[in-house]
Amino acid sequence: MSSIVEVKGKLYDELYREIKWVDNSIMTCFSRCPRKCFYQYRCGLVTPSPRVPMLYGECFHSGTEGGIEGNLVKAMALFAENWDEGLGDDQRCLATMNKIMSHFIQFHAQDNCLITFETPQIEDMPRVAGISKYEIPFVLDLGLPWVAVGRIDALARHKISGGLWPVEFKTASRMDGRLIGGQAINPQALLYSIAGSIYLGEIEGVFFEFVGTARIKRDIQIQPIYISDELRDLHLRNMQDICQRMVVCQANKEWPADTTACNSYPQHGIPGYVCEYQNLCLYGNWEQFANAYKVEYWSPFPLEDLVSTGGPV
Numbered sequence: 001m002s003s004i005v006e007v008k009g010k011l012y013d014e015l016y017r018e019i020k021w022v023d024n025s026i027m028t029c030f031s032r033c034p035r036k037c038f039y040q041y042r043c044g045l046v047t048p049s050p051r052v053p054m055l056y057g058e059c060f061h062s063g064t065e066g067g068i069e070g071n072l073v074k075a076m077a078l079f080a081e082n083w084d085e086g087l088g089d090d091q092r093c094l095a096t097m098n099k100i101m102s103h104f105i106q107f108h109a110q111d112n113c114l115i116t117f118e119t120p121q122i123e124d125m126p127r128v129a130g131i132s133k134y135e136i137p138f139v140l141d142l143g144l145p146w147v148a149v150g151r152i153d154a155l156a157r158h159k160i161s162g163g164l165w166p167v168e169f170k171t172a173s174r175m176d177g178r179l180i181g182g183q184a185i186n187p188q189a190l191l192y193s194i195a196g197s198i199y200l201g202e203i204e205g206v207f208f209e210f211v212g213t214a215r216i217k218r219d220i221q222i223q224p225i226y227i228s229d230e231l232r233d234l235h236l237r238n239m240q241d242i243c244q245r246m247v248v249c250q251a252n253k254e255w256p257a258d259t260t261a262c263n264s265y266p267q268h269g270i271p272g273y274v275c276e277y278q279n280l281c282l283y284g285n286w287e288q289f290a291n292a293y294k295v296e297y298w299s300p301f302p303l304e305d306l307v308s309t310g311g312p313v
């Protein structure tokens with residue numbers, strides 16, 4: 001695969017951040033298109049207008065601390081901390097979220113709900129300020145060139161098997177079979193399962209809890225994703241392969257543009273949208289149009305804190 005544009009322009013030194021850790025989002029993005037990973041995660045370029053569905057989902061995640069405790073007032077206060085009602089519409093707004101959170105609380109209070117949340121009691125877990133006490137942040141040496149990091153949304157006990165399972169919340173405006181039925185192999189679940197097995201011992205799998213965000217219909221579906229040791233090994237090798245390619249890209253300052261990943265047609269529908277960096281690749285000089293983006297370096301939680309407090313980074 002060849003690069004369609006040079007990476008080493010004058011903005012490179014200003015924006016580029018060396019890789020110190022990897023997470024599922026970065027590795028998945030790199031697999032899709034190394035150049036996209038370069039723009040988004042190494043140079044911190046992001047589209048200036050907020051992605052409202054993503055923000056709404058992030059704020060829902062913040063509110064789940066109250067939801068898990070059955071405390072609607074706390075859930076809504078946490079949701080509102082970062083939500084901007086001015087960006088919302090009929091579907092994504094405080095009123096709808098109030099109904100979603102109420103349903104979340106009622107759903108988990110039912111006897112026939114498959115899971116019961118537990119507060120993680122994990123000695124080796126990094127202590128991270130500003131995240132929910134039900135989350136499990138991890139910074140782990142998995143034998144990759146960099147530590148693998150992530151933030152598991154919650155921990156729950158499977159009421160039938162009695163096992164402890166990591167839980168990942170997923171908000172979705174459409175709860176269809178393509179979303180819910182196709183998660184048997186999912187890189188995020190696989191990484192969380194690896195982290196979970198290090199912290200908790202043998203685990204059966206990971207729960208994905210899908211929470212519908214439609215305006216009228218309330219829907220929550222819990223999907224148990226069973227993960228075998230073989231599948232974990234397979235994914236570990238996949239992550240090693242991805243990281244080795246990242247090592248080469250970083251060393252050579254060469255991040256190939258995968259032109260099969262720019263829109264959904266050549267990818268048979270995935271991703272379902274046009275790549276937000278198309279303007280940077282279209283005209284051969286990415287720096288010329290980089291100022292159309294804002295610069296914001298993403299991390300799942302403040303990793304600098306861990307460095308300063310002697311954490312495992």
Ligand code: SF4
Nearest residue numbers: 033036257262275281
């Ligand atoms: S437009 Fe295409 S080649 Fe450019 S970053 Fe996006 S996916 Fe990669």
